[in-house]
Amino acid sequence: MNSIAKKRNFITIFTKGDIFSKLSYIVLGLANIRNGQIGKGLLFALMQALYITFMVLAGGRNLANLTTLGESLQHMEFNEAIGIYEVKPGDNSMLILLYGVVAVVISVAFIALWLFSIHSGENARVRRKSGKHVNSLVEDIRSLTNENVHMLLLSLPVLGLSTFTVMPLFYMILMAFTNYDQEHQPPGNLFDWVGLENFGKLLSAGDRLSATFWPVLGWTLIWGFAATFTCYFGGMVLAMIINSKGIKFKKFWRTIFVITMAIPSFITLRVVATMLGERGIFNVLLQQWGFTVKALPFLSNTTWARFSVILVNFWIGVPVTMLMVSGILMNIPEELYESAKLDGAGPFTMFRKITFPYMWFVTTPYLIANLISNFNNFNTIYFMTGGEPNTLEYFKGAGKTDLLVTWLYKLTKDSNDYNLAATIGIIIFAISAVFTLISFSRSGAMKNEEGFQ
Amino acid sequence: MNRKTVIGLNLDYQLKSLIGAVIGVVSLLLPFARTGEKSYSAISLFGRLISSDASSKAVVLLYAAVVLTVISLLLGALSAVKTTVQGIKAWMVIQAVATAAWTLLMFSTKSILEKAGLANGFLNKDLMAGYFIGLVAAYFTLVMVMKMTKTNVGYIALTILGIIWMFPILWIVLTAFRAEQGYYVGYFIPHGFTFDNFLKLFSADAVLPFRRWWVNTLIVAAASCVCNTLIVLGTSFTLSRTRFTGRKAFMNVLMIIGMFPGFMSLIAVYNILKGLGLNQSLLALIIVGAAGAAMGYHVSKGFFDTIPKAIDEAAIIDGASRLQIFTHITLPLSKSIIVYTVLGAFLGAWSDYIFPSMLFGDKQSSYTVAVGLYWLTDFRRIDTYYTQFAAGAVIVAVPIVILFIWLQRFYVEGLSGSVKG
Numbered sequence: 001m002n003s004i005a006k007k008r009n010f011i012t013i014f015t016k017g018d019i020f021s022k023l024s025y026i027v028l029g030l031a032n033i034r035n036g037q038i039g040k041g042l043l044f045a046l047m048q049a050l051y052i053t054f055m056v057l058a059g060g061r062n063l064a065n066l067t068t069l070g071e072s073l074q075h076m077e078f079n080e081a082i083g084i085y086e087v088k089p090g091d092n093s094m095l096i097l098l099y100g101v102v103a104v105v106i107s108v109a110f111i112a113l114w115l116f117s118i119h120s121g122e123n124a125r126v127r128r129k130s131g132k133h134v135n136s137l138v139e140d141i142r143s144l145t146n147e148n149v150h151m152l153l154l155s156l157p158v159l160g161l162s163t164f165t166v167m168p169l170f171y172m173i174l175m176a177f178t179n180y181d182q183e184h185q186p187p188g189n190l191f192d193w194v195g196l197e198n199f200g201k202l203l204s205a206g207d208r209l210s211a212t213f214w215p216v217l218g219w220t221l222i223w224g225f226a227a228t229f230t231c232y233f234g235g236m237v238l239a240m241i242i243n244s245k246g247i248k249f250k251k252f253w254r255t256i257f258v259i260t261m262a263i264p265s266f267i268t269l270r271v272v273a274t275m276l277g278e279r280g281i282f283n284v285l286l287q288q289w290g291f292t293v294k295a296l297p298f299l300s301n302t303t304w305a306r307f308s309v310i311l312v313n314f315w316i317g318v319p320v321t322m323l324m325v326s327g328i329l330m331n332i333p334e335e336l337y338e339s340a341k342l343d344g345a346g347p348f349t350m351f352r353k354i355t356f357p358y359m360w361f362v363t364t365p366y367l368i369a370n371l372i373s374n375f376n377n378f379n380t381i382y383f384m385t386g387g388e389p390n391t392l393e394y395f396k397g398a399g400k401t402d403l404l405v406t407w408l409y410k411l412t413k414d415s416n417d418y419n420l421a422a423t424i425g426i427i428i429f430a431i432s433a434v435f436t437l438i439s440f441s442r443s444g445a446m447k448n449e450e451g452f453q
Numbered sequence: 454m455n456r457k458t459v460i461g462l463n464l465d466y467q468l469k470s471l472i473g474a475v476i477g478v479v480s481l482l483l484p485f486a487r488t489g490e491k492s493y494s495a496i497s498l499f500g501r502l503i504s505s506d507a508s509s510k511a512v513v514l515l516y517a518a519v520v521l522t523v524i525s526l527l528l529g530a531l532s533a534v535k536t537t538v539q540g541i542k543a544w545m546v547i548q549a550v551a552t553a554a555w556t557l558l559m560f561s562t563k564s565i566l567e568k569a570g571l572a573n574g575f576l577n578k579d580l581m582a583g584y585f586i587g588l589v590a591a592y593f594t595l596v597m598v599m600k601m602t603k604t605n606v607g608y609i610a611l612t613i614l615g616i617i618w619m620f621p622i623l624w625i626v627l628t629a630f631r632a633e634q635g636y637y638v639g640y641f642i643p644h645g646f647t648f649d650n651f652l653k654l655f656s657a658d659a660v661l662p663f664r665r666w667w668v669n670t671l672i673v674a675a676a677s678c679v680c681n682t683l684i685v686l687g688t689s690f691t692l693s694r695t696r697f698t699g700r701k702a703f704m705n706v707l708m709i710i711g712m713f714p715g716f717m718s719l720i721a722v723y724n725i726l727k728g729l730g731l732n733q734s735l736l737a738l739i740i741v742g743a744a745g746a747a748m749g750y751h752v753s754k755g756f757f758d759t760i761p762k763a764i765d766e767a768a769i770i771d772g773a774s775r776l777q778i779f780t781h782i783t784l785p786l787s788k789s790i791i792v793y794t795v796l797g798a799f800l801g802a803w804s805d806y807i808f809p810s811m812l813f814g815d816k817q818s819s820y821t822v823a824v825g826l827y828w829l830t831d832f833r834r835i836d837t838y839y840t841q842f843a844a845g846a847v848i849v850a851v852p853i854v855i856l857f858i859w860l861q862r863f864y865v866e867g868l869s870g871s872v873k874g
Contacts, residue, residue: 098724149775150697153687158703160684160744165710168721238614246605255858256615259622262857263850264804266823270830271625271846274839279637281624288639290563290577315618323861376714378807383827405714409807412720425717432712 010115013122024121028114031121035128039137044117051110059103066100069093069178070190094186097178101171105162176422182415191419198423209420212395217427219306220403224375227313232367234314235321236359240351242322243329254326257319265316269383272312273299300389302400309401313380324366325359332358368439372432376405396420404428461538466600470544471533473594474526477551480590481519483583486562488572494583495519502569509568511561514554521551522587525594538602545598552591558584625850628843636839650844661838663845665818666825673738673821674802680743681798682791689750690779693757694765711748716807723811733816738809742801749797756790757783792863796856803849822849 014022017031024030029044070091077088127134135143144152176198184191202213242253260268275281276298283295298308336354345353381387387399387406396417397410404424411421458464484492493501499519502512528544562580566572592609599606624641632645654663692704722741723732731737760783768778784791806823813819820828822845829835829842
């Protein structure tokens with residue numbers, strides 16, 4: 001790309017440009033057409049025409065509706081012709097919000113196109129003025145396989161992400177600031193903006209919701225740390241045993257553990273959940289083996305259930321860590337161990353002084369990513385306990401093993417409190433963001449260390 | 454001190470092994486278990502049980518523990534007189550079996566004693582010092598003998614852990630072949646074996662459209678293998694090997710999106726799909742999967758980062774375009790990461806539950822296997838369908854396990870490559 005055009009921003013392009021450049025701020029693509037890129041210029045103009053048509057036909061109204069989220073309520077009206085009351089449909093706040101979000105996203109995309117066309121026009125102008133070759137449309141398309149390959153390869157992901165991830169996410173985030181709960185369900189009812197009220201209810205002390213939120217958050221954090229570190233150390237120890245010298249049939253041993261990983265987790269989790277039930281096989285066997293007289297409340301007592309899910313997660317998570325760690329263990333320089341052995345270090349000292357610091361150094365980012373994904377470990381909890389045991393202490397369907405995410409899911413699926421679900425989603429985001437920032441500062445420090453030796 | 458030396462053995466542990474073996478034999482004479490007022494030693498139990506005929510099969514374990522512990526001491530004494538590698542190895546094998554018997558006694562003493570009419574309502578807390586000393590001595594001796602033969606002690610841990618890890622899986626497999634229907638059975642090993650559970654799932658007149666679910670999942674899995682892999686590899690190649698304005702910003706946006714819980718937006722996705730007229734269709738599942746696939750670029754980007762830049766530069770000098778570098782140079786060098794990504798996409802289709810369950814609602818004919826199988830484990834249906842559920846689980850698991858074992862090497866390489874980067 002031309003360096004002069006690159007230095008300009010969209011204000012300087014306007015002040016320095018000719019009349020076509022200035023006009024292309026209003027009619028997209030004029031500068032391109034003037035400077036020999038007729039096809040490209042027409043394309044820009046066409047896109048603009050499409051956008052304006054969309055806004056006139058629907059988008060403008062959708063955006064305007066966003067401020068109120070609908071005003072006319074569904075109501076009964078007397079139809080004199082037939083002589084009965086009829087349902088008159090009112091506004092559907094949910095659809096208004098959704099269409100509004102679509103209009104916003106399309107507008108943002110248009111602004112991006114606008115900026116892009118201005119830069120592209122300026123680029124063409126500068127090149128033409130300095131007598132360089134101006135790319136034709138065909139050449140531009142051909143450049144997609146070369147210097148602009150990112151546009152080719154990323155266009156599909158960007159399109160997909162903005163339609164099915166960014167837009168829905170934006171929609172749900174907005175929902176956190178509405179009162180779209182059980183009592184405000186469209187189409188029968190309208191919902192409206194309420195500002196930060198939902199956050200207030202969840203976070204402030206004294207509210208019934210906050211009396212549920214804080215304990216659930218506490219268990220989420222405990223679970224996250226317990227699940228991550230048990231699997232991390234378990235997997236590391238297992239990998240060290242399998243990879244240690246003198247163990248034959250390494251592949252066989254690895255396979256035994258990897259099988260749990262290969263079976264889809266919802267199957268193993270459902271099976272283990274049925275095995276842990278009051279009349280499940282574990283209780284049957286424990287009684288037959290003489291360990292206990294009564295059935296143990298593996299999943300029905302709060303403390304038992306919490307330990308059970310951590311244990312089952314250990315069973316599922318250790319092989320994953322084991323596989324990952326195996327690769328890293330092989331990278332530890334063998335000389336370190338040999339010289340340690342010469343100095344008379346035992347296996348435990350070697351682990352403490354060599355293996356563990358090395359692993360810790362390499363895997364910190366992985367560990368933090370793992371921690372975040374465990375805070376959001378929907379599968380284990382949902383398929384194992386479904387959040388049970390239930391309790392009267394908690395509000396809105398939360399159970400004693402519910403994490404924030406599973407509670408979020410219940411709020412959307414069972415009680416339709418979308419506003420609370422969205423608020424919890426934002427809080428989860430905040431927690432994840434904090435840990436990610438920690439991870440970043442850690443890995444920055446590590447880069448300066450420049451390798452463990 | 455005048456030490457004997459034998460090549461292949463470490464005789465420093467011989468004395469400890471012998472002490473362990475002696476303690477093992479002594480423990481046979483100590484009280485083993487109590488029933489009511491009375492307590493028995495292992496030897497006295499041995500004597501009583503061998504002469505009575507009302508005994509369970511598990512009594513073999515008691516015999517084995519007693520006999521092998523004695524033999525172990527004899528072998529130990531023998532090898533102290535004349536130390537040979539074969540002698541110690543034989544001792545190790547005997548001791549290993551004895552240790553297994555001692556361990557299993559913890560699970561079978563109840564049935565041994567009750568079948569023999571010696572106890573009623575026996576609990577393991579009635580096991581006495583004789584048992585626990587014997588157990589510890591068995592492990593101690595085994596470890597010492599293994600150290601003597603320079604065998605890795607890790608085998609003991611691996612065996613125990615392996616059994617624990619395989620236990621639930623064995624249960625699924627056994628249940629899948631169980632002839633007796635129902636969820637609540639009071640025994641581990643089925644009384645009758647049958648293939649019916651599998652046949653029922655696939656029979657044409659089955660109540661459950663399992664065949665349909667299976668085909669649906671296969672379609673989704675195959676399609677998302679292709680789409681997701683192309684998108685993930687394309688994205689990570691671009692982010693790893695090319696530099697362009699907005700690259701960092703793009704990665705940051707992806708990271709921020711990734712910090713929101715994924716299914717928070719499912720309701721909205723569902724409404725959008727409804728607007729597009731795609732709800733309750735398999736196509737929607739494939740499209741949504743592919744649309745979000747780019748989020749998982751990290752592992753393959755990390756892998757691409759490890760390929761030297763010089764290769765690309767040389768290719769550019771030779772006149773290759775970026776796209777050609779991707780298809781002709783980077784991809785052929787990245788077999789393990791391709792396999793990793795394909796495998797991930799394939800597995801994802803089999804195990805994804807939340808979105809399909811929300812998407813399909815009660816439209817059973819488009820369920821995937823995951824949704825269908827989960828539907829079977831609902832408490833209203835679990836008793837009727839438990840064995841069929843297990844059979845379905847086995848059918849799903851077998852191909853994946855085979856794939857996994859076959860491609861394990863690539864999986865490890867792909868993962869560790871990413872961590873290095």
